Amino acid sequence: MDILSLSLIVAKVVVIFAGLMLMVAYMTLFERRIVAFIQGRKGPNRVGPQGLLQPLADALKLLSKEDVTPAGANKIIFNLAPVITFVPALLTIAVVPVADNLILFGREISMVISDINIGILFILAIASLGVYGIILGGWSSNSKYPLLGSLRSSAQMVSYEVALGLALVGLLMVSGSFSLSEIVHQQSSILEWNIIKQPLGFVLFAICALAESNRIPFDLPEAEAELVGGYNTEFSGIKFAMFFMAEYANIIASSAVITTLYFGGWQGPILPPIVWFLIKVVFFLFGFVWVRATLPRFRYDQLMRFGWLVLLPLALLNILITGIVLVL
Amino acid sequence: MVGNYGYAGVWVLVGIGFVLFTFFFARLIRPQRPNPNKLKNYECGEFPFSDSQLQFNVRYYIFALIFVIFDVEVVFLFPWAVVFKSLGLFAFVEMLIFIAILLFGLAYAWKKGALKWV
């Protein structure tokens, strides 16, 4: 491997990472402004023009806050939990192709960090690891509310993980590949988007992705009214920020994955691929925010019943229908 | 072969580096003045009482176990789904039997009330 290709790879990683972090930062502002708009408020608009410097101010504030480790907490695990939450949240993005292959300096560069042919399995594997940060965060705090929140959260995440996997099975049957790049290439026109072939699968996947990200209406783990702040109650300063950033990185990753799997990824006419990709991702990010501003919270028994007795059978039904259509 | 996974490795290293850097940077600029009252666990202003690592309901365990079982089922479905088109009708019927047996398990769990939360 020569210097040029090595530096190109490093440049790619750095650019995508910086872009992701920028999106995470501005997602917070985006969400607050949209929710404010829906609720007839103004939202943060003082720091910079239209509040555009708000994320910067938030970051500085969180960095300079005292970091309190509660008495009796398991220090190592308490410090490890935010990292275990944050790193898997990043990893999903690594397999998502953000644009078509680029020709630069006479070389073809694939616009994906890691173009592996088991991409979908990789995403599911990472999703299955995402639960540990929350379990350990709540457990290591040595406090009641976080423990209750983390238990609920982990039971919820594992329940919806099954339906998440099953929802993808229908897609796999249609596409016949685990590779995200190949799935994008299959959806070259709007009629070939997987949403057309897998409408039920898409709805199930979107619901499960929402549940995996622990947001309204699935935000039981941090139900403010009963659990204070859930699993991250005892975390402060930069560690709290890590949990927060992981949540937003997860939302962005979910939107990117939905775009890639069901909506043709970066494919689109006229505009460059990366622009199409970003348009679609932002569209789903807006969807996430819209859901948050509109829906009330589930009750816990409803949540579990919905996951096991509605989503799971529906996902199996989706597999059955897909199978029948494909065999005929 | 290793290449693409290597890039994912580089990506993870950049991520961990970012986390470590922020932790280190925050350590430099934040105040550090702990006192016993500040370090107390949060219990809505009350003094924390009894053991905080409370024992919890056995239902969580049942859900985790059913989850493991269905996760194994999903894992069996993946290789089947990916080569579904070339496997044909026979494999489809086989998989339906497989799913039906497990659905029976789900129905049993439902009937026994294991999936009920309240």
Add this chain to the structure above:
Amino acid sequence: MHLILFIIFAVFCIAGAILVIVLRSPVASAISLIFVMCAIAGLFALVGALFVAALQVIVYAGAVMVLFLFVIMLLNIKEELITTDEKRLTRYLGSALGLAFVLEIAYFVRRGLAFGSSSLYLPVPKEFASIELISTGIFTKYLLAFEMTSILLLVAIVGAIMLARGKGRRDT
């Protein structure tokens, strides 16, 4: 490159496994076990068995270990309550058995070296553990075993529910 990665994963594996035994806190042991599972997945990926590697993470690291953690939290084991077994006999017997196991493995590795090539690192066939091979295998040669698996899983569900609910069906 392969060898370096192999050594890194192997060291992770062994170090993690030792930590599982040595650490006092059950939750910390479980975390080390998760790392061991991920390192094993890395080893699988190195020989090209990518599907198996993904399964290792999804099923073992992502599902079975969640169950372990739940059980540990459910039993609410306190670190102070765990006492090492002070009986000398069990200690010596355990160490002797462990040593015997290590020697056994060393012997077979050595014998494998004598038989096979001069290197421990044998080339893996290109189609090794590919998804196509696995699924055609499941639906032709190992069909009965596959269907039996579902019955096994069914039994597991029934057993788990019976065990957890108990006789009294105390609903709280």
